[in-house]
Amino acid sequence: MKDFAFDLLRPELAQATGTTLWIADENALQPELAITPRNNVTVISNRIDLTDSLTEQGWQCRFSDFNFSEYADGSIDTLIYRVSKEKPIVHHVINQAIRLLRPDGKLFIAGLKNEGIKTYLDKAKKRFAGNMQTEKSDKNTWMGILTRPDACDTDSLDDQDYPVLRDVASDETYHYYSKPGVFGWNKIDKGSEYLIEQLGRFTERLKQPATRILDLGCGYGYLAMNCASDDCFVTATDNNATALQACQENFSRHKINGEVIPANCAEGIDSRYPMIICNPPFHQGFSVTGDLTDIFLRATRRRLENDGIAAFVTNLHIPLERKASAHFNRVETLADNGSFKLVLLAKPKR
Numbered sequence: 001m002k003d004f005a006f007d008l009l010r011p012e013l014a015q016a017t018g019t020t021l022w023i024a025d026e027n028a029l030q031p032e033l034a035i036t037p038r039n040n041v042t043v044i045s046n047r048i049d050l051t052d053s054l055t056e057q058g059w060q061c062r063f064s065d066f067n068f069s070e071y072a073d074g075s076i077d078t079l080i081y082r083v084s085k086e087k088p089i090v091h092h093v094i095n096q097a098i099r100l101l102r103p104d105g106k107l108f109i110a111g112l113k114n115e116g117i118k119t120y121l122d123k124a125k126k127r128f129a130g131n132m133q134t135e136k137s138d139k140n141t142w143m144g145i146l147t148r149p150d151a152c153d154t155d156s157l158d159d160q161d162y163p164v165l166r167d168v169a170s171d172e173t174y175h176y177y178s179k180p181g182v183f184g185w186n187k188i189d190k191g192s193e194y195l196i197e198q199l200g201r202f203t204e205r206l207k208q209p210a211t212r213i214l215d216l217g218c219g220y221g222y223l224a225m226n227c228a229s230d231d232c233f234v235t236a237t238d239n240n241a242t243a244l245q246a247c248q249e250n251f252s253r254h255k256i257n258g259e260v261i262p263a264n265c266a267e268g269i270d271s272r273y274p275m276i277i278c279n280p281p282f283h284q285g286f287s288v289t290g291d292l293t294d295i296f297l298r299a300t301r302r303r304l305e306n307d308g309i310a311a312f313v314t315n316l317h318i319p320l321e322r323k324a325s326a327h328f329n330r331v332e333t334l335a336d337n338g339s340f341k342l343v344l345l346a347k348p349k350r
């Protein structure tokens with residue numbers, strides 16, 4: 001799908017002068033970027049798939065949850081940013097832009113009306129002491145060009161303490177640490193909770209208890225933490241820097257028997273596992289590179305041992321069984337609770 005907001009930024013990215021940061025999240029997952037890599041531009045992305053693909057194309061990239069601490073105050077000439085879905089992240093980037101830009105440096109920020117771009121532009125304009133011009137490509141798509149004044153004395157925008165991991169939820173077993181930017185960051189997901197409650201329905205199908213489990217798309221680590229034990233080592237993987245940071249924090253705090261690995265759908269993870277657990281995502285920014293459910297099913301087929309089982313939980317409306325039957329000889333819906341269903345996948349097609 002075409003992203004008109006990114007199209008407004010495209011020429012700015014292609015012509016940016018001086019030390020430039022391009023802040024890119026899932027919204028930048030464009031099938032065709034069509035811009036030649038620039039020596040003066042560094043991409044800061046919280047997505048490992050985007051980082052890998054842009055690095056392959058020749059861009060200099062840093063994979064982080066938009067942590068700019070390595071850049072000194074006033075060290076940046078140009079910032080390019082297509083707004084993110086989450087308000088705390090947008091506020092964090094605008095606040096950081098004030099710190100990072102040298103006087104007269106420029107922030108180019110674009111988005112759609114239904115993403116709140118006009119409100120973001122109003123707030124950014126105040127922070128930049130009124131130094132803003134706007135452009136629009138249609139009534140829904142806006143870009144602000146903000147010039148850093150010598151002095152910025154307005155209050156920072158409320159970023160909900162974006163950089164800080166905090167205790168967001170707990171149950172009888174654990175306190176969970178997370179922060180904005182992670183899927184369902186401030187609660188325990190109802191689908192994942194249902195999967196853990198009913199885990200026995202899956203594990204009773206195993207010939208012997210699994211000693212290794214792969215959690216595909218681990219988020220802050222809820223499923224992984226509740227499957228790990230002294231006898232079971234869990235590999236938790238995700239493509240989102242913020243999720244990985246939170247998951248690592250939870251593993252360290254609770255001494256979880258496991259590891260946390262950045263990967264795009266387990267790419268680069270070579271082992272096969274006797275058990276895989278997954279609460280798959282079902283949309284991906286603006287990408288049209290393929291159906292995410294299907295990509296997760298393919299990854300599961302590749303990484304599952306021949307006699308292993310995969311435990312999936314999805315919303316009832318996702319046609320998981322139909323899609324999964326292309327990849328597995330055994331697909332069984334074990335239960336549903338009116339909102340979520342638990343699906344067992346086994347006998348991967350080789």
Ligand SMILES: C[S@@+](CC[C@H](N)C(=O)[O-])C[C@H]1O[C@@H](n2cnc3c(N)ncnc32)[C@H](O)[C@@H]1O
Pocket residue numbers: 049183184189192216217218219220221222223237238239240243263264265266278279280281
């Ligand atoms: C529905 S959430 C489940 C999170 C967590 N397992 C839970 O139960 O709370 C799906 C997760 O998949 C991750 N994800 C999305 N696309 C991915 C990809 N291509 N590779 C790896 N992880 C991905 C998201 O970042 C998100 O954390």
